[in-house]
Amino acid sequence: MAVDAGALETGPSVRRARLRLSGFFWRRPWLRAVGLLALPLAAFLVVYVGSLGVLFISSLWTSSSLTSTIEHTWTFANYRTIFSRAGPYLHIAGFTLEMAAIVTLTCAVLAFPLAFFMARLAGKRARAVLFVLVLLPLWSSYLVRLYAWQTILAHNGAINWALNGLGLPSQNLAYTNTAMWIVYTYVWLPFMVLPVYAALERIPDSYLEASADLGARGWRTFRSVILPLVLPGIVAGSIFTFALTLGDYITPALVGGTSSDMIGTVVYQNFATNLPFAAAFAVIPMAIMGAYLLIARRLGAFEAL
Amino acid sequence: MTGRGTHISLAIWSVLVIAFLWIPLAIIALYAFNGSTIQGWPITSWTTHWFSVAWHDADVRSAFELSVKVGAISAVIALVLGTMAAAAVARYRFFGREAVSFLLVLPLALPGIITAMALVSFFNFAGIQASIWTIVIGHATFCVVVVYNNVVARLRRSSGSLIEASQDLGADGWQTFRFVLWPVLSTALVAGGLLAFALSFDEVIVTTFTAGAQHTLPLWILDNIRQGQQLPVINVVAFFVIVVTVIPVALAQRVMRDTGVIRRGSAQVTEAVEAAEIPAV
Amino acid sequence: MRRIWQRPRASVVVVLAVTAALAFVASGCGGGGGGGGSTTAASTTATTIGKGEGSLDVIEWPYYTDKSFAQPFEKQTGCIIHRKDAGTSQEMFALMHANGGGGGGQYDLVSASGDASLRLIDAGDVQPIDINQIPSWKDFLPQFKSPAHNTVDGKHYGVSVQWGPNTLIYNTQKVKPAPTGWGDTYSSKYKGNLTAPNNAIQIADAALYLMQTKPSLGIKDPYELTQAQLTAATQLLLNQKPLLKRYWNYAADEITSFKNGDVWMGAGWPYQTLQLQGDKQPIKEIVPLPTTGWADTWMLAAKAPHPNCAMKWMQYVTTPKVEAQQAIVFGETPVNPLACPYMDKIQKGSCAAYHLNEPESYYSKIKFWKTPVPQCGWNSSSDCMDYNAWVQAWAKVTG
Numbered sequence: 001m002a003v004d005a006g007a008l009e010t011g012p013s014v015r016r017a018r019l020r021l022s023g024f025f026w027r028r029p030w031l032r033a034v035g036l037l038a039l040p041l042a043a044f045l046v047v048y049v050g051s052l053g054v055l056f057i058s059s060l061w062t063s064s065s066l067t068s069t070i071e072h073t074w075t076f077a078n079y080r081t082i083f084s085r086a087g088p089y090l091h092i093a094g095f096t097l098e099m100a101a102i103v104t105l106t107c108a109v110l111a112f113p114l115a116f117f118m119a120r121l122a123g124k125r126a127r128a129v130l131f132v133l134v135l136l137p138l139w140s141s142y143l144v145r146l147y148a149w150q151t152i153l154a155h156n157g158a159i160n161w162a163l164n165g166l167g168l169p170s171q172n173l174a175y176t177n178t179a180m181w182i183v184y185t186y187v188w189l190p191f192m193v194l195p196v197y198a199a200l201e202r203i204p205d206s207y208l209e210a211s212a213d214l215g216a217r218g219w220r221t222f223r224s225v226i227l228p229l230v231l232p233g234i235v236a237g238s239i240f241t242f243a244l245t246l247g248d249y250i251t252p253a254l255v256g257g258t259s260s261d262m263i264g265t266v267v268y269q270n271f272a273t274n275l276p277f278a279a280a281f282a283v284i285p286m287a288i289m290g291a292y293l294l295i296a297r298r299l300g301a302f303e304a305l
Numbered sequence: 306m307t308g309r310g311t312h313i314s315l316a317i318w319s320v321l322v323i324a325f326l327w328i329p330l331a332i333i334a335l336y337a338f339n340g341s342t343i344q345g346w347p348i349t350s351w352t353t354h355w356f357s358v359a360w361h362d363a364d365v366r367s368a369f370e371l372s373v374k375v376g377a378i379s380a381v382i383a384l385v386l387g388t389m390a391a392a393a394v395a396r397y398r399f400f401g402r403e404a405v406s407f408l409l410v411l412p413l414a415l416p417g418i419i420t421a422m423a424l425v426s427f428f429n430f431a432g433i434q435a436s437i438w439t440i441v442i443g444h445a446t447f448c449v450v451v452v453y454n455n456v457v458a459r460l461r462r463s464s465g466s467l468i469e470a471s472q473d474l475g476a477d478g479w480q481t482f483r484f485v486l487w488p489v490l491s492t493a494l495v496a497g498g499l500l501a502f503a504l505s506f507d508e509v510i511v512t513t514f515t516a517g518a519q520h521t522l523p524l525w526i527l528d529n530i531r532q533g534q535q536l537p538v539i540n541v542v543a544f545f546v547i548v549v550t551v552i553p554v555a556l557a558q559r560v561m562r563d564t565g566v567i568r569r570g571s572a573q574v575t576e577a578v579e580a581a582e583i584p585a586v
Numbered sequence: 587m588r589r590i591w592q593r594p595r596a597s598v599v600v601v602l603a604v605t606a607a608l609a610f611v612a613s614g615c616g617g618g619g620g621g622g623g624s625t626t627a628a629s630t631t632a633t634t635i636g637k638g639e640g641s642l643d644v645i646e647w648p649y650y651t652d653k654s655f656a657q658p659f660e661k662q663t664g665c666i667i668h669r670k671d672a673g674t675s676q677e678m679f680a681l682m683h684a685n686g687g688g689g690g691g692q693y694d695l696v697s698a699s700g701d702a703s704l705r706l707i708d709a710g711d712v713q714p715i716d717i718n719q720i721p722s723w724k725d726f727l728p729q730f731k732s733p734a735h736n737t738v739d740g741k742h743y744g745v746s747v748q749w750g751p752n753t754l755i756y757n758t759q760k761v762k763p764a765p766t767g768w769g770d771t772y773s774s775k776y777k778g779n780l781t782a783p784n785n786a787i788q789i790a791d792a793a794l795y796l797m798q799t800k801p802s803l804g805i806k807d808p809y810e811l812t813q814a815q816l817t818a819a820t821q822l823l824l825n826q827k828p829l830l831k832r833y834w835n836y837a838a839d840e841i842t843s844f845k846n847g848d849v850w851m852g853a854g855w856p857y858q859t860l861q862l863q864g865d866k867q868p869i870k871e872i873v874p875l876p877t878t879g880w881a882d883t884w885m886l887a888a889k890a891p892h893p894n895c896a897m898k899w900m901q902y903v904t905t906p907k908v909e910a911q912q913a914i915v916f917g918e919t920p921v922n923p924l925a926c927p928y929m930d931k932i933q934k935g936s937c938a939a940y941h942l943n944e945p946e947s948y949y950s951k952i953k954f955w956k957t958p959v960p961q962c963g964w965n966s967s968s969d970c971m972d973y974n975a976w977v978q979a980w981a982k983v984t985g
Contacts, residue, residue, distance in 0.1 A: 088985030247416015272680035517692035533838025
């Protein structure tokens with residue numbers, strides 16, 4: 001018995017009441033769970049998930065061209081427009097996916113050696129310092145970092161100054177897809193470094209010793225022991241680089257070129273004036289991320305998060 | 306296991322990547338002292354004039370105040386909701402337990418623009434007019450998971466029998482919370498709250514949709530980058546934002562180091578990594 | 587090694603299914619997806635303007651409430667102005683229509699051009715005003731007193747304020763000889779160094795060019811295009827795309843691009859030219875007629891939180907002196923001809939430079955922005971392309 005029976009009968013009434021209440025809840029753990037969970041869950045279900053559902057439903061409606069009033073006529077017209085080969089939207093979606101994939105790959109390539117060095121080769125002090133050095137840019141404003149690159153990539157910016165200093169000609173990097181690729185890689189890089197680092201850090205030394213004992217050389221150990229164990233971390237990092245690129249519209253607007261429209265751009269442009277169409281287009285990244293999360297979960301990325 | 310050559314090349318690679326991460330930040334910080342109104346490089350004249358211009362700009366001040374207010378309120382809401390949800394998930398087994406984790410992570414796992422649209426649709430549906438409260442609701446929605454992750458991780462590392470022992474010794478619910486749970490959770494809550502604040506302070510996409518005519522600091526920056534009329538002031542504000550978001554995060558790091566219960570040396574690192582996982586967009 | 591294949595937990599599936607069902611029910615009961623409710627225009631034709639509320643929130647083209655002429659107003663009335671600059675009419679409409687429409691209770695005034703004004707009126711986002719409360723109105727040029735784009739059924743949904751053309755801006759040092767017409771923006775001579783506005787209404791500029799160079803298409807009105815004509819205009823823009831460095835979203839983008847040397851020539855507004863010249867850049871502009879242009883109206887939001895301040899601003903900005911000041915800051919033409927002497931006082935010869943002294947000849951050569959609708963005025967049919975079709979065509983160009 002959790003509560004001393006004697007205490008229920010004696011002592012000040014407030015304390016008795018509190019004890020009785022605590023006893024009541026102690027005997028019914030599910031009630032405690034419900035009590036704790038009710039508020040956050042209600043908030044989320046109603047405000048967030050419910051709205052997502054309504055959004056999806058409104059994608060099956062249309063919007064008047066002149067006044068942007070939503071007409072509750074059920075139709076697949078929006079989806080037909082998006083998936084039509086003659087229209088630009090499939091191309092835009094494809095471009096966004098391509099950009100997300102390339103950025104994820106670049107981040108993984110840049111992050112892995114750094115994470116490996118931090119996790120397995122650096123001394124304790126160096127590791128702590130490097131960790132903080134990777135973490136801090138992550139938290140300084142996305143917009144500020146984007147703005148920094150806008151000035152660096154400009155025709156009279158730091159990159160061309162450096163190139164000219166080396167005797168190389170000025171490059172036209174501003175307002176190109178290359179510029180977007182550089183910026184995205186830069187902004188999402190810490191998201192990739194941290195989970196990969198955590199995954200590498202968790203590999204016990206005994207695994208590597210055992211592998212060496214069994215006769216495997218460095219590369220074989222890397223391929224057969226380290227890589228499978230680090231994969232969940234890479235996938236976890238890629239969730240962020242992928243999701244964040246899929247929905248972004250600010251980077252294309254600020255450093256993108258003439259063919260840089262992304263899914264986020266179209267959704268943002270149509271949101272207030274043609275909500276059903278914007279919702280329909282937004283279903284694509286939702287579906288992609290849903291599928292991605294499911295795959296990532298099966299690869300164990302959620303434990304690596 | 307690795308040869309000396311590999312060791313050195315990896316070290317060089319690491320230095321280069323870290324430099325890649327920090328040089329743009331350094332450059333924009335330098336631009337805050339740029340004497341000319343043209344954003345060219347290299348900087349030829351230096352001044353601190355723009356700092357006073359930014360300081361006296363009423364729009365910048367009110368945007369900063371709004372950002373701080375929104376960040377603080379969102380962090381508090383996130384702390385309450387996140388802790389409640391974390392306590393339920395970490396301690397009890399019930400139907401739908403996995404769904405809760407998945408649900409709470411959605412606002413961050415889904416692209417920001419989708420979260421923004423969902424929230425605005427809800428506000429329109431409920432007839433809620435845009436105001437500081439719509440911004441706060443938007444921010445709290447994705448800040449909850451930051452606190453939730455922190456607290457769940459902490460609760461998983463501490464023993465459930467602590468509460469039983471406390472009850473056995475005759476403490477009621479409130480005393481248990483005050484004398485047993487709070488010391489165990491306090492650093493996780495502080496860290497979670499600081500991270501939630503930093504996340505809210507920097508957020509721009511969801512805020513663009515949920516704010517009406519109100520300007521948080523990121524919104525002010527975005528508007529002015531587009532209008533291009535006050536680039537030198539933006540440089541100063543950018544410099545300032547870097548400094549202001551770095552402080553809570555550095556503090557959170559500090560705080561996270563003293564975990565109440567440690568099982569492995571890597572526990573604190575993993576915790577920090579879990580906490581830091583959350584996108585700043 | 588962890589099991590790779592794990593079935594999704596039943597709990598996750600059930601929770602999502604229940605929520606989806608709830609959402610379905612909710613959408614049926616409630617007003618449905620957000621952003622759709624149109625508000626009926628409240629008819630506040632008050633006879634007197636009350637006391638100022640101390641604040642005024644406007645959606646504007648850049649510098650339409652410039653401090654140089656807005657500060658005296660703020661001191662006089664105590665209405666402190668908070669500005670939101672927009673880049674396109676589409677953006678202005680979106681801002682006014684968001685958050686439940688009528689300005690969402692966030693904005694009081696919007697300086698809408700002709701391609702946004704009728705949409706705002708039809709959507710119920712703006713309310714009619716009592717035009718007799720604007721004393722300067724009786725002096726306006728006749729074309730701007732009750733134009734079709736802001737006066738419906740005799741009701742005035744705002745007051746005209748300024749008008750002007752889209753211009754061809756170029757860098758005098760890089761573009762030699764100087765351009766002579768819009769054709770220069772479609773030629774590959776300066777490939778990679780051109781710019782164009784990121785605005786669906788640009789299709790009208792292409793249509794206007796085709797009106798002169800390919801009469802066989804039968805384009806009579808650049809805003810009323812059949813499917814074939816729209817396709818032709820889109821093709822012209824697709825051909826132009828490889829010549830461009832970028833599309834500009836905001837006036838400031840274009841200014842920065844010219845300043846950085848990224849861009850040498852492109853369509854813009856007189857505002858950009860004046861800003862660049864003020865910054866000692868080697869920039870000039872030409873206005874090849876006929877061209878597209880805009881006629882702007884200050885409109886009162888249906889849910890304006892500060893209607894008195896809004897009306898006071900409308901009164902103030904249409905007086906001759908302020909009209910002159912604004913015209914010279916932005917590079918546009920006033921609707922109040924009494925501004926002419928004031929313009930010449932601020933800047934000699936400006937009245938003639940902006941054609942206020944002989945507006946009729948200038949006026950007829952500008953094809954003012956208006957919303958594309960299915961009803962074709964020139965052949966009384968209804969198969970002209972509507973605005974959604976223009977938006978999709980434009981997405982094809984920029985995507």
